[in-house]
Amino acid sequence: MKGTLIIMVKEPRPGRVKTRLGRDIGMTASAWWFRHQTRHLLRRLRDPRWDIVLAVSPDREGMQSRVWPRGFSRMPQGTGDLGARMARMLGRVQPGPACLIGADIPDITRTHIAQGFAALGNHDAVFGPAPDGGFWLVGLKHPHRQPLQFFKNVRWSSEDALADSIVTLPDHRIARIATLRDVDTMDDLPMT
Numbered sequence: 001m002k003g004t005l006i007i008m009v010k011e012p013r014p015g016r017v018k019t020r021l022g023r024d025i026g027m028t029a030s031a032w033w034f035r036h037q038t039r040h041l042l043r044r045l046r047d048p049r050w051d052i053v054l055a056v057s058p059d060r061e062g063m064q065s066r067v068w069p070r071g072f073s074r075m076p077q078g079t080g081d082l083g084a085r086m087a088r089m090l091g092r093v094q095p096g097p098a099c100l101i102g103a104d105i106p107d108i109t110r111t112h113i114a115q116g117f118a119a120l121g122n123h124d125a126v127f128g129p130a131p132d133g134g135f136w137l138v139g140l141k142h143p144h145r146q147p148l149q150f151f152k153n154v155r156w157s158s159e160d161a162l163a164d165s166i167v168t169l170p171d172h173r174i175a176r177i178a179t180l181r182d183v184d185t186m187d188d189l190p191m192t
C-alpha cells in the first residue's frame with residue numbers, strides 16, 4: 001500500500017515562522033530562508049512511492065496560499081499544541097502507513113523518507129531522531145489506530161521530546177532511522 005508523507009509548513013511571514021532563527025538573522029531573512037528551504041525540499045522529496053500532503057498553518061491562509069507549489073494536497077493543521085496537530089494530521093490521511101516531517105530539515109533526502117517507510121514494514125512506529133533530543137520524522141504503520149495518549153504530555157522543544165513521545169506509544173515496536181538536524185537557530189544553518 002502506498003504511503004503518505006505529511007510535511008508541516010507555515011505561511012512564510014516574518015515574525016510567524018522560524019522566530020528563533022529570526023532572532024539571530026532577522027525575521028524577514030528567516031521567513032525568506034524557510035520559504036526557499038521548503039520549495040527545495042518539496043522538489044527533492046517528490047517520489048511515486050508516496051503521496052505528499054502539506055499540513056498548512058495558519059489554516060485559512062495556508063489553504064489559500066500561492067506560496068506553495070501546485071500539485072500538492074493540503075489540509076489545515078488546526079488548533080492545539082504540536083503533538084495534537086501532528087496526531088491529528090497522521091489520523092486524517094488515507095489508509096496505509098504515514099510519515100510526518102517538518103520542512104526545516106536541509107539534509108533530508110528521498111532515501112531518508114524511503115528508510116522511514118521501510119522501517120514500518122516490521123515496526124509499528126518509526127522516529128528519525130534529532131541531535132537536540134527531538135525528532136525530525138515520525139511515522140506510524142496504522143495511523144488511524146494511534147493510542148489516545150499519543151503525544152500527550154510531551155515536553156516539546158526540549159531534550160526530552162523524543163523520549164517523551166516514545167512513552168506515548170506503549171506496546172509499539174519502534175524503529176529509529178538516521179539522525180538529522182532541523183534548523184532552529186543560526187548555528188543550525190548549513191554551511192555552503
